[in-house]
Structure formats: structure tokens, C-alpha cells
Amino acid sequence: MKRSLRTTTSLLVLLALAAGVPTRAQSAQQATWIEKWVPRMAGPEAQLEHARHLKRQTSDKQGDELAFWRKLSVEAYQAVRVFHPGASAICVEAAFRAGEILRAGGDQAGAMEEFGWSIQHGQGSDFRTRARLEMGHLHRRAERWREALESYLDVAADTAALGARREDAWLWAGTAWRALGRVEDARLAWQRVAGQGTDPLARVQGFDELALLCLAESDLEGAAGVLDQCLRALSAHALEETETGERVRNALLRMRIVVELPRAIALRNGSSAEQGSPRKS
Numbered sequence: 297m298k299r300s301l302r303t304t305t306s307l308l309v310l311l312a313l314a315a316g317v318p319t320r321a322q323s324a325q326q327a328t329w330i331e332k333w334v335p336r337m338a339g340p341e342a343q344l345e346h347a348r349h350l351k352r353q354t355s356d357k358q359g360d361e362l363a364f365w366r367k368l369s370v371e372a373y374q375a376v377r378v379f380h381p382g383a384s385a386i387c388v389e390a391a392f393r394a395g396e397i398l399r400a401g402g403d404q405a406g407a408m409e410e411f412g413w414s415i416q417h418g419q420g421s422d423f424r425t426r427a428r429l430e431m432g433h434l435h436r437r438a439e440r441w442r443e444a445l446e447s448y449l450d451v452a453a454d455t456a457a458l459g460a461r462r463e464d465a466w467l468w469a470g471t472a473w474r475a476l477g478r479v480e481d482a483r484l485a486w487q488r489v490a491g492q493g494t495d496p497l498a499r500v501q502g503f504d505e506l507a508l509l510c511l512a513e514s515d516l517e518g519a520a521g522v523l524d525q526c527l528r529a530l531s532a533h534a535l536e537e538t539e540t541g542e543r544v545r546n547a548l549l550r551m552r553i554v555v556e557l558p559r560a561i562a563l564r565n566g567s568s569a570e571q572g573s574p575r576k577s
Contacts, residue, residue, distance in 0.1 A: 334378075374391075388423045389414075389423050407434060429448070433468075449465070452469060463489050486502045487502070490503045507523050
């Protein structure tokens with residue numbers, strides 16, 4: 297079976313190179329291409345595993361070869377819904393995975409199409425939530441802040457979504473609000489996670505954002521107070537001799553405010569000393 301799969305893959309490589317098929321095409325044309333050249337497996341699980349196999353081949357590829365194997369992987373994931381449209385849950389995952397590959401390859405429009413499909417058809421699936429977050433990230437990286445905020449708030453308001461996903465969405469919503477100049481809304485979003493979050497790592501990030509916001513407002517004492525509040529709130533988790541405890545300790549050490557606050561204090565003290573120095577005659 298493995299040898300047969302490798303042979304099929306090799307043939308696909310040669311055929312695609314010869315055909316020069318574009319990475320993205322119209323839906324009908326793409327479906328026709330997939331039906332003609334992508335192997336049809338017996339069931340949706342096998343179809344998904346075939347796509348995973350191709351994706352694994354990208355791990356040691358670079359340059360044009362990497363781009364080519366990414367293209368094959370995307371088509372293999374798209375084949376799941378072409379050949380097995382009734383397996384909705386697996387199709388939603390496959391669309392999400394295709395979106396990840398397209399995003400990694402720089403095809404933002406293609407990634408948004410796949411994530412959009414996952415969102416539209418993924419009612420009740422965690423992949424729908426993840427696709428919404430990824431859609432928000434695509435908008436954020438392009439500085440389309442209003443669209444990013446809309447995607448993040450969709451997740452934050454989804455009571456069916458996992459708590460960790462919603463907290464992640466609130467954190468990123470704060471980033472979008474701040475970029476839009478709505479500082480108090482950003483502060484409230486971060487306070488929500490820092491004070492009420494269930495994921496200690498998300499809470500650390502919330503405290504970090506709040507402290508950095510104080511720093512941006514030249515409120516060094518406020519930043520120090522937020523950092524102290526964070527250490528008090530998360531100390532029990534940090535002291536746990538567990539994997540979670542270790543992750544919390546590392547997150548506390550990596551807080552940006554831990555680096556930026558001493559710099560700001562030193563800068564202020566240096567400025568004060570310079571202003572207070574007697575002028576030389």
C-alpha cells in the first residue's frame with residue numbers, strides 16, 4: 297500500500313509539473329482537476345490521511361520544491377470535500393488544514409477562502425472557531441483592524457467555543473481595539489482575561505498587555521502594580537511541580553514588561569539626574 301501511494305504521488309508530481317496547473321483556480325475547474333488527478337480513497341478518513349501524508353512531505357522541502365508539495369497537499373485536502381461531501385466534520389477540518397498551508401505559503405486570499413468554508417460549514421466544530429481566529433489574524437497582519445476585531449469578537453461571543461479560544465480572542469480583540477484608538481475597550485478586554493480567565497497562560501498575557509499599556513501612558517507605578525498583581529494572582533500556579541506550573545513560570549519570565557519596566561525606570565532616573573545636575577561653568 298505504501299509503495300503504491302508513493303508511486304501515485306510520484307506520478308502526480310510529474311503530471312502537475314507537465315500541466316502547469318495554477319495554485320488557485322475557479323472552484324469548478326479546481327474540482328475537475330482534483331477529480332481527474334487526485335486519488336479517490338474509500339472513505340473520508342482515508343482521504344484525510346492521504347492529505348496528511350502529502351503534508352508531511354513538506355517538512356524537509358525548501359524553495360520551489362516546498363511550494364510544489366504545498367500545492368499537492370492543498371489539493372489533497374480539498375479532495376476530501378470533493379469526494380466525500382457528506383462527511384461534514386472531516387471536510388471542515390480538511391478545509392482548515394488547507395487554509396493553514398495556503399497561509400504559510402503566502403496565499404492570503406486562498407487561505408481566507410478555505411477558512412471561510414470551514415467557518416460557513418463548521419457549526420459546533422472547534423475548527424470553525426480556529427478558522428475564525430485565523431481569519432482575524434490574516435486581517436490583523438494586513439492591518440485591517442475592523443475586520444480583525446469582528447472575527448475576534450465572533451469567537452469571544454460564541455458560548456459553544458472552548459474557554460481557551462474565547463480568552464485568546466479577547467486578548468487579540470484588545471490588540472485590535474488599541475490599534476483603532478479605543479484604549480479603554482482594549483483595557484477592559486485584557487482585564488477580563490487577566491482577572492477572570494481560566495487559562496493561567498492567557499492570564500499572564502492579559503496582565504502583560506495591561507502593564508505595557510500603563511507603560512505607554514508613562515504610568516510606571518501603575519505598570520509595577522499590575523506586575524505585582526500578576527505575580528500574586530499566578531503564584532500558586534507557578535509553584536506547582538507540574539507541566540502547567542513550568543509553563544506558567546516560563547511565561548512569567550518571558551513577560552515583556554519584565555524587560556521594559558526596568559528600562560523605563562532607568563531612563564526616567566537618568567533623565568531626572570541629568571535635570572538635577574549643576575551646570576558646569
